[in-house]
Amino acid sequence: MAKPYYVTTPIYYVNDKPHIGHAYTSLATDVLARWKRLEGQEVFFLTGTDEHGQKVEKAAQDAGMDPQEFTDRVSQSFRVLADRMGFSHDDFIRTTEPRHKAACQELWRRLAARDEIYLGAYEGWYAVRDEAFYGPDELTERDGVKYAPSGAPVAWVKEPSYFFRLSKWQDWLLQYYEDNRRFIAPESRRNEVISFIKGGLSDLSISRTSFRWGIPVPGDAAHVMYVWLDALTNYITAAGFPDEGHPRWKFWPADVHFVGKDIIRFHTIYWPAFLEAAGLAPPRRVFAHGWWTNEGQKISKSLGNVIDPLALIEEYGLDPVRYFLLREVPFGNDGDFSRAALAGRTNGELADALGNLANRTLSLIQRNCEGKLPAPLENPHLMHDTTLHSGISDLREKVGKALEDQQFHSALEHIMFEVRYANSYITQMAPWALKKTDPVLMSQVLRLLHDALRVFGTVLQPFMPTTMDALLDQLGVPKNQRQLADLATPLPGGIPLPPPSPLFRKIELAA
Numbered sequence: 001m002a003k004p005y006y007v008t009t010p011i012y013y014v015n016d017k018p019h020i021g022h023a024y025t026s027l028a029t030d031v032l033a034r035w036k037r038l039e040g041q042e043v044f045f046l047t048g049t050d051e052h053g054q055k056v057e058k059a060a061q062d063a064g065m066d067p068q069e070f071t072d073r074v075s076q077s078f079r080v081l082a083d084r085m086g087f088s089h090d091d092f093i094r095t096t097e098p099r100h101k102a103a104c105q106e107l108w109r110r111l112a113a114r115d116e117i118y119l120g121a122y123e124g125w126y127a128v129r130d131e132a133f134y135g136p137d138e139l140t141e142r143d144g145v146k147y148a149p150s151g152a153p154v155a156w157v158k159e160p161s162y163f164f165r166l167s168k169w170q171d172w173l174l175q176y177y178e179d180n181r182r183f184i185a186p187e188s189r190r191n192e193v194i195s196f197i198k199g200g201l202s203d204l205s206i207s208r209t210s211f212r213w214g215i216p217v218p219g220d221a222a223h224v225m226y227v228w229l230d231a232l233t234n235y236i237t238a239a240g241f242p243d244e245g246h247p248r249w250k251f252w253p254a255d256v257h258f259v260g261k262d263i264i265r266f267h268t269i270y271w272p273a274f275l276e277a278a279g280l281a282p283p284r285r286v287f288a289h290g291w292w293t294n295e296g297q298k299i300s301k302s303l304g305n306v307i308d309p310l311a312l313i314e315e316y317g318l319d320p321v322r323y324f325l326l327r328e329v330p331f332g333n334d335g336d337f338s339r340a341a342l343a344g345r346t347n348g349e350l351a352d353a354l355g356n357l358a359n360r361t362l363s364l365i366q367r368n369c370e371g372k373l374p375a376p377l378e379n380p381h382l383m384h385d386t387t388l389h390s391g392i393s394d395l396r397e398k399v400g401k402a403l404e405d406q407q408f409h410s411a412l413e414h415i416m417f418e419v420r421y422a423n424s425y426i427t428q429m430a431p432w433a434l435k436k437t438d439p440v441l442m443s444q445v446l447r448l449l450h451d452a453l454r455v456f457g458t459v460l461q462p463f464m465p466t467t468m469d470a471l472l473d474q475l476g477v478p479k480n481q482r483q484l485a486d487l488a489t490p491l492p493g494g495i496p497l498p499p500p501s502p503l504f505r506k507i508e509l510a511a
Helices: 020-038 054-062 067-084 098-113 166-179 187-198 227-232 247-251 261-277 309-316 318-327 339-368 387-404 408-429 431-437 439-459 465-474 484-488
Strands: 005-008 043-050 091-094 117-127 132-134 140-142 145-147 155-164 220-225 256-260 286-289 292-294 335-337
Touching: 005 020, 020 043, 020 067, 020 256, 020 286, 020 292, 020 309, 020 318, 020 387, 043 067, 043 227, 054 067, 067 091, 067 309, 098 117, 098 227, 098 261, 155 220, 155 261, 166 187, 166 261, 187 261, 220 227, 227 261, 256 261, 261 286, 309 318, 318 339, 318 408, 318 465, 335 339, 339 408, 339 431, 339 439, 339 465, 387 408, 387 439, 387 484, 408 431, 408 439, 431 439, 439 465, 439 484
Parallel strands: 005 043, 005 256, 043 091, 256 286, 292 335
Antiparallel strands: 117 132, 117 155, 140 145
């Protein structure tokens, strides 16, 4: 029996409202979770918000609010995004919850009991925006101000601190990457992390005394935990830790953590080292995706070009936006968002290719088959052209392989290749003309096209759940027969089909 499947988004920092990057990461996670459920696996999909740290404390002060009141408000905006984007998460965790405080403090105690933590003093460069420490060789200077690689300004910090013996785990991490080649993806990020580690790891400061908005260190209330030790622990908190008899603990270790490329080090260096040091299993895989630009420009609040995902789906519809974000750019690469590209994908691939194929096929069944599904093909291999049948027969496996590697664009290209072929097939066979010359062949052609549409509708459910639900309704597929395994059982002939209705509307861009 397959291991239960655990997939996570990063937990999102609540210093500001969500943007397209948050939607993108969660969308990828949602699609993979939905696909695994279609395969029949038991899935746990986690998302949530990261609510502690100096940056949040300052944002709350700037807003004239208490930190808890501030995080309550901003965290809710991430729940709204998840709801409006149709995400199918099983849990939404907040790091201000009591269960999380208990998990973090137990992880600290386990690390301390194994002599992985010691008290010292931290002195070095710290970026509040990144909640991260940087070495002097990583910094650049402009106009007398030093900046981290992310562009965040850094300040010199000197204060008492507990340290995690990260340097001790350098060789273990490199060997772990070697033994688990899939642990870091894509390959460019793996190389980046290995290069960083080979430069030498220092012990990691894991507590702060200069602010109070955090989880108190067990036995030393003058310190709060470093925000990344706090935040990363969320993945085991939600799985029931420290209760390893909890029903959800069977999901650990996580199968995939999805993250943005800016937080790859925290997830692939600190996180597995913390876990291994505490006697817990590291996650199986961390996938870091790229960043979006907007019409060729870097996205920033100062430029006023931040993309609001809620406004996008209000303007263009949820499923076209979901499709476009994972279709346009190979996952892991940087990509450019443009309304012209969104319109091109929606109009060309969804409305003209898939939508038109469904409408033509189902309209022909209505007119020429009394609105009833033709009988199943007794032997599709006897059809004069078996390419379409072979293509749809192999599609489930091809899409599954691409999604296992988080190659969402490749999965969609496999599907669209078969959609395009099905459109050429219906044009070539001209079933509207076969009504008089060969009605038996006409029925076979329409049945094969219906079978193809059923496969397309089934495998596209994770990407466009609402629209594919509507397509499968029009195809007469019962609600309880929409799993991947159900494709092996043909629908019976003779079932009445409802009249077709358009699945996608075309996008008209202003000149």
